[in-house]
Amino acid sequence: MRIKRVLGLGIVAVVTVLAVSACGGASDAGTASQHASEGKLTIGVKFDQPGLSVRGEDGAFFGYDIEVAKYVAGKLGVQPDGITFTEAPSAQREDMIANGDVDFVVGTYSITDERKEKVDFAGPYFAAGQSLLARTDSTDISGVESLTGTKKLCSVKGSTAAQNVKENYAKDVQLQELATYSECVDALRARTVDAVTTDDIILAGFAGQTPGELKLIGNTFTVEDYGIGLKKGDKESRDKINDAIQAMIDDGSWLKAFEKEIGPLGDSTLTPPPIDRY
Structure with a gap:
């Protein structure tokens, strides 16, 4: 990893910034x-x-x-x-x-x-870097290598995280692909999946929203630019x-x-x- 940082830090409250509503229409053919x-x-x-x-x-x-x-x-x-x-x-x-x-x-x-x-x-x-998010009371997930066929892992459809797990790790894991990471986190909190995978910085943000409930697991296992x-x-x-x-x-x-x-x-x-x- 080219980045060295502590992602266990609490996520600070952010200041709302001025932006236009997301209801913009399609662009024309210009660059x-x-x-x-x-x-x-x-x-x-x-x-x-x-x-x-x-x-x-x-x-x-x-x-x-x-x-x-x-x-x-x-x-x-x-x-x-x-x-x-x-x-x-x-x-x-x-x-x-x-x-x-x-x-x-x-x-x-x-x-x-x-x-x-x-x-x-x-x-x-x-x-x-890609990592895992699990519930703080999880004791049987220590990293990507612990994702066995009985574990349910959630990621987002079309993401590199989902594809990476399919191709290079835990080939027998039960992978559930949803539309957004917030849906995956909701499923994790509801105990319908055992872990969520995507980039560490994204997972740290979700963990910071629910202090003491969710945690990052193991080391990162990719570099994502x-x-x-x-x-x-x-x-x-x-x-x-x-x-x-x-x-x-x-x-x-x-x-x-x-x-x-x-x-x-x-x-x-x-x-x-x-x-x-x-």
Whole structure:
């Protein structure tokens, strides 16, 4: 792992940030740069990932991914009131980008070779690792190797986490794929599944919502580079977004956003991954 940090820290309360309602319509055939030059962007995000990307009851958005999205939009010349955030479920992200429903996606979007065949990525802007979330009273789950055929594991349909478990670990585990991670966590709390798997930073956010009830289990067993997904072949926009991510790292905003939305690092360190300018 290139990132060294303590994810057992409590998830701090976050400040609701100004954003436009998620009821934005589809984009036209223009590029992200062209739309930004008009002062507007439609950005795909998650609605239910504590610490990363959440839509509040008042319709405002907050979280680390939201801060990244707003910073990038600002560097492209778009103010917060020109941003429309729209939900981008894991299984629909590539289609939403290809169809022009969004200008780009900032939503714990792991960069993979398979996805790069369909969309382009700027970044990465963060590196996470896949882990497990279980109930604190669980005594028979110690890590991915303990997921036997009697265990029920939940992940999100279309996620790299679900595919990774299927292909490389616990092939006989009973894998349940739901639409969102919040649904998986609800199933975990209801005891209809035994564990949830996705990236550690996402799971830490959910654990922080219910102190003492849920816990992260074992060590991370992958490295997941989060990128900003955009339309295939849009090099101009990709280069501009890469420049924006680098600027966010260089001026300290990247670290400040993490500590504000995820939690203080204490004695841990957080090292940004190098940007891939392929």
